[in-house]
Amino acid sequence: MAADRSASGGARLELRGVTKAFPGVLANDKVSFTVQPGEIHALLGENGAGKSTLVKMIYGVTQPDAGEIRWNGAPVGVSSPRAARKLGVGMVFQHFSLFEALSVTENIALGLDVSMRPGKLAARIREVLDAYGLALDPSRIVSSLSVGERQRIEIVRALLLEPELLIMDEPTSVLTPQEAAQLFETLRQLAARGCSVLYISHKLKEIQELCDAATILRGGKVVAECQPRRETAGSMAEMMIGAGLAAVKRPKARALGAEKLVVEGLSTAGEGLALQDISFRVRAGEILGVAGVAGNGQNELLEVLSGERPAARGSAQLSGGELLGRSPNARRKLGLCAAPEERNGHAAVGEFSLAENAALTGRDRRNLTSFGLVRPAPTRAFAEEIIARFDVRTTGPGALASALSGGNLQKFVIGREILQAPEALIVAQPTWGVDAGAAAVIHQALLDLAAKGCAIVLISQDLDELLAIVDQLAVINEGRLSPARETGAVSIEALGLLMGGVHGAEDSGADGGAEEAAYAG
Amino acid sequence: MRVELVARREPSRLMLYLTPLLAVSLTALVGAGVFSLLGYDGPGAAFMIFVQPITNPSLWPDLAAKAAPLVIIAVGLAIGFRANVWNIGAEGQYVVGALAGTGVALGTWGMQGAWILPLMVLAGMLAGGLYAGVPALLRTRLGVSEILTSLMLNYAAIQLLYYLMRGPWKDPEGYGFPETRQFDEARTVPKLSDWGLLTELDPGGVVHFGAPLAILLALIAWFVMARSLFGFRIRVSGAAPKAARYGGFAANRTIWMSLLLSGGLAGLAGVLHASGSVGQMVPAFPTGYGFMAIIVAFLGRLHPLGVALASIVLAITIIGGEEAQAKLGMPNAAAGVFQAMTLFFLLATDVFVKNRLRIGGRIKTGASA
Numbered sequence: 001m002a003a004d005r006s007a008s009g010g011a012r013l014e015l016r017g018v019t020k021a022f023p024g025v026l027a028n029d030k031v032s033f034t035v036q037p038g039e040i041h042a043l044l045g046e047n048g049a050g051k052s053t054l055v056k057m058i059y060g061v062t063q064p065d066a067g068e069i070r071w072n073g074a075p076v077g078v079s080s081p082r083a084a085r086k087l088g089v090g091m092v093f094q095h096f097s098l099f100e101a102l103s104v105t106e107n108i109a110l111g112l113d114v115s116m117r118p119g120k121l122a123a124r125i126r127e128v129l130d131a132y133g134l135a136l137d138p139s140r141i142v143s144s145l146s147v148g149e150r151q152r153i154e155i156v157r158a159l160l161l162e163p164e165l166l167i168m169d170e171p172t173s174v175l176t177p178q179e180a181a182q183l184f185e186t187l188r189q190l191a192a193r194g195c196s197v198l199y200i201s202h203k204l205k206e207i208q209e210l211c212d213a214a215t216i217l218r219g220g221k222v223v224a225e226c227q228p229r230r231e232t233a234g235s236m237a238e239m240m241i242g243a244g245l246a247a248v249k250r251p252k253a254r255a256l257g258a259e260k261l262v263v264e265g266l267s268t269a270g271e272g273l274a275l276q277d278i279s280f281r282v283r284a285g286e287i288l289g290v291a292g293v294a295g296n297g298q299n300e301l302l303e304v305l306s307g308e309r310p311a312a313r314g315s316a317q318l319s320g321g322e323l324l325g326r327s328p329n330a331r332r333k334l335g336l337c338a339a340p341e342e343r344n345g346h347a348a349v350g351e352f353s354l355a356e357n358a359a360l361t362g363r364d365r366r367n368l369t370s371f372g373l374v375r376p377a378p379t380r381a382f383a384e385e386i387i388a389r390f391d392v393r394t395t396g397p398g399a400l401a402s403a404l405s406g407g408n409l410q411k412f413v414i415g416r417e418i419l420q421a422p423e424a425l426i427v428a429q430p431t432w433g434v435d436a437g438a439a440a441v442i443h444q445a446l447l448d449l450a451a452k453g454c455a456i457v458l459i460s461q462d463l464d465e466l467l468a469i470v471d472q473l474a475v476i477n478e479g480r481l482s483p484a485r486e487t488g489a490v491s492i493e494a495l496g497l498l499m500g501g502v503h504g505a506e507d508s509g510a511d512g513g514a515e516e517a518a519y520a521g
Numbered sequence: 522m523r524v525e526l527v528a529r530r531e532p533s534r535l536m537l538y539l540t541p542l543l544a545v546s547l548t549a550l551v552g553a554g555v556f557s558l559l560g561y562d563g564p565g566a567a568f569m570i571f572v573q574p575i576t577n578p579s580l581w582p583d584l585a586a587k588a589a590p591l592v593i594i595a596v597g598l599a600i601g602f603r604a605n606v607w608n609i610g611a612e613g614q615y616v617v618g619a620l621a622g623t624g625v626a627l628g629t630w631g632m633q634g635a636w637i638l639p640l641m642v643l644a645g646m647l648a649g650g651l652y653a654g655v656p657a658l659l660r661t662r663l664g665v666s667e668i669l670t671s672l673m674l675n676y677a678a679i680q681l682l683y684y685l686m687r688g689p690w691k692d693p694e695g696y697g698f699p700e701t702r703q704f705d706e707a708r709t710v711p712k713l714s715d716w717g718l719l720t721e722l723d724p725g726g727v728v729h730f731g732a733p734l735a736i737l738l739a740l741i742a743w744f745v746m747a748r749s750l751f752g753f754r755i756r757v758s759g760a761a762p763k764a765a766r767y768g769g770f771a772a773n774r775t776i777w778m779s780l781l782l783s784g785g786l787a788g789l790a791g792v793l794h795a796s797g798s799v800g801q802m803v804p805a806f807p808t809g810y811g812f813m814a815i816i817v818a819f820l821g822r823l824h825p826l827g828v829a830l831a832s833i834v835l836a837i838t839i840i841g842g843e844e845a846q847a848k849l850g851m852p853n854a855a856a857g858v859f860q861a862m863t864l865f866f867l868l869a870t871d872v873f874v875k876n877r878l879r880i881g882g883r884i885k886t887g888a889s890a
Contacts (some may be wrong), residue, residue, distance in 0.1 A: 328768070345764060346761070346763040346764055350761070356753070360757065361768055372749050376748075403531075
C-alpha cells in the first residue's frame, strides 16, 4: 500500500464530513475517511455506532444530510443502489436476497441491472468463478447450497459488474472457519487486482488478519484510524468501546452439581429439519455449547426444548421432571427458559413496547399478572430492571422494541430470560451482531447464572464465543448432535471439520477420514 | 416528475386516524360522480346519505338503533381480526343467536317472569358462539380456512331461519304468514323511553337497552384489549405468531377464543335486535349487519372505540340510503354501493399508514414556476 493517504486525488473513495440524522438520533456525525485503490479497509464499531447507515449512504440506499462523498477524486451524489453499481460500487449484505427454488445462474440473472443473454451470462459467471478460484456450480438450485456457497452467489453477482469498491457487511458471521479462510483468499485476490474492499465486522481477529487499514466509529463519529496489523485485538476493542474491555471472568474450577437437564433420544418430525436422536446431559452450573453452521437444526433444537415444537420420540427431563408434552408456559414455570436467535418476531414483538415484551415470557416467573390482568407497575419495573442491568440503550420501558438496534434488543431479550432466574436456559446466538462490549456483558451474565447452579445450553456459530465460556462442546449437523466433549479436549480445526464437513457422518469417501477422526475424538 | 411510495420508519399515527375520514370523503366524492353519470342527482344523494342523518335530529334515534348491533358485532370481529382470525360468518351467528333467543321465547310461551329475557339473551350468546365454534373446530382439527367455512355457514343459518318460519315456529294465529308470534313484554328488551330516559330525543321509543349496552361493551373491550392477558394474547398472536407461540399462547386456543367470543357477541346482537327492535322473528330478519360489521371493524381500525365511531358512520349511510331511496328515487343498491366503496377506499388509503408519498425527484429544466 504505497498510496499516500493524505492525497485525496488518488483515493478511490473519500467521505468528507458526512452527516445523517434520524428522528432522535444522529447516526453519523461529520464522518470522514478515505479508502485507497486496492486497499482492504475495515469499518469497525459497536452496535449503533453508525456503520450500517454509513455504508447505506455509500451504496445509495439513503442520502446524507450534509457532507460529501468523493469517488475517484470527484464529488458524487449516489441516489440509488443502481447508481452506486453504475459507479462501480458493489455490496454483499449480511442477509442474502436469493430465491431458494431457482438455480445460481437464474438468481444472478434476476439481480442484474441489464439484461444479458443466458449463454453470455453463463460464460461471464464462469470467467469470474475461474478468475477468483471460487467453488460454485452455477447450475445448482440455491436451496441445496450451504451458506458459504450462497454468499459466493452474492459475491459473484457483485463481481460481474467489475466493481472498484466492494462493501462486505459482516460476511463471516455465518461461515465456518474454513469457509472464512476461502473468503479472505478471494478478497485478497480482489484487492491485488486493484479493487478496494470496505469490510464491516466486529470480529477483531479477522480484521487484524485481513485488513490494511481500519476506521473506528463510536456514537456516529470517527474516533480512530489505525493499521490493524500494528494493533492488538485488545487495543482495537478499546478504541471501539472507549474503555478497557472487561475480560470475561471464568472461574477455574467450578463445582458442578448433579445432572439437571437430561435429554435422551430426542427426535422430531414434521415441518423444518428433523432432529434425530439428540442426547446430552447438562449438570447444574454447567454450560453446554452447541456449535454448527446455521440451518443444521439449531432452531428446531431450541424450539423442541422450549415447547414450541412437538417431539416425536425421546425424553427431556429437568431435575427429573419430564418436559416433553408440556406447554412453553408450563416449562417456564418448571424453570426452563429459552431465548431464540430471531429477536424481532420471535423473541420479541417489534410493535410492542419493551414493558409488554418483558411480560411476554416473564409474566409467570416474575408474577406480572393478577386476575387475568397484566399489572402495569411491576411490568414496567421488570423492564426497567432489564434495561439497567444489561445496559440496554433506549428511552425507557415505553420504547417500541422495533426502535432498538439489534444488539440492544438482544441484550434486552437475554436479560429478560436471565433475570427470571431459570433452572435451565437454552439460548441461541446470544451475541450475534452484538458489539464486543455488550458481548462481554452477556457472556459474564451467562457465567454468573451458571455459577448459581443453572444448566445452560448455548447454541452458537461463533466458535470463539463457545471456546471462551462453555464447559462441554457438541456439534450439530443435519439434525444430529455429536457427543459432547470437554472444551479443552477439542481443537478449532477439528470442530470446523465437524461443522463444515457437513455430510461426513454418512460419507465414507477418502476425504471423510478427517471428519470421522474428529467424531471419534 | 416522479411520484413514489417510500416506506415509513414507523407507521404514521396521524394517517391511522386520518384514513377513515379520507375514505369516507372519497366515497362521497366518487359516489356523487358515479350517480351523476347514471343520471341521478349525485351530489344530492351524497349529501342525503352522509350529511342529512347528522343534521336532522329526528333521525338520531334510528341512528342509535342501527348502530347498536353494529357495535356489538364489530367489537367481537375486531378482536378476532387483531389475532388474524377471520370470522366472516357474523351474519349467520347473528341469525342463529336471534333464533335461539326466539326458541326460548316460544318454548316458554305462556309462562311469565323476569327470568325469561335473560335466558333468551344467554341462549342467543351461546348459540352464536357455538355456531362460530364450527369453523373453529374445522380450523384447529383439520386446518380448514375459517374464512370459507364461516362464510358458508351464513347461508346455512338463513336457510334454517326460513325453515323455522315456514314450519315449526309459524304463528298459529298469524293467518299463514311465515312469522313467529309477537313477543310479549316479558320477552322484549325494554325501550329507554319505558324508563323515562331521553324522551325528548326519542319520542317514538325506538332505542332499546341494546344501545347503552353496546357502548358499555365497547368500553369493556377497550379495557380488556389494553390491560388483560387475554388482550395481550390476541395482540401478540396477530402481531407475531411465532412470538405468541414462544410466549406460551397456543395458536389453537387463540382461534377458539376469538371465534367463540365474536360468535357470542354476534348472537347477542341478534337476540337483542329480534327481541328489542323487531319484536318477533321474521324471514326478513337478516339485513346484512354481520357483513357491514366487517367494514365497521376495519373502518374503526380494529380498536373498540374506533369501532363504536365507525358504527355510527355506517349507520348514517344506512339511514341516509333509505332517505335517498325514498326522496330521490335512488336504487335500493345505492347504500350498499356507498358502503362497499367506503371499505374499498379505506383499504386503498391504508397504504399511507406504512408508506408516504414522495413527489418530485428530478425536474430538469426551469423549475422557476
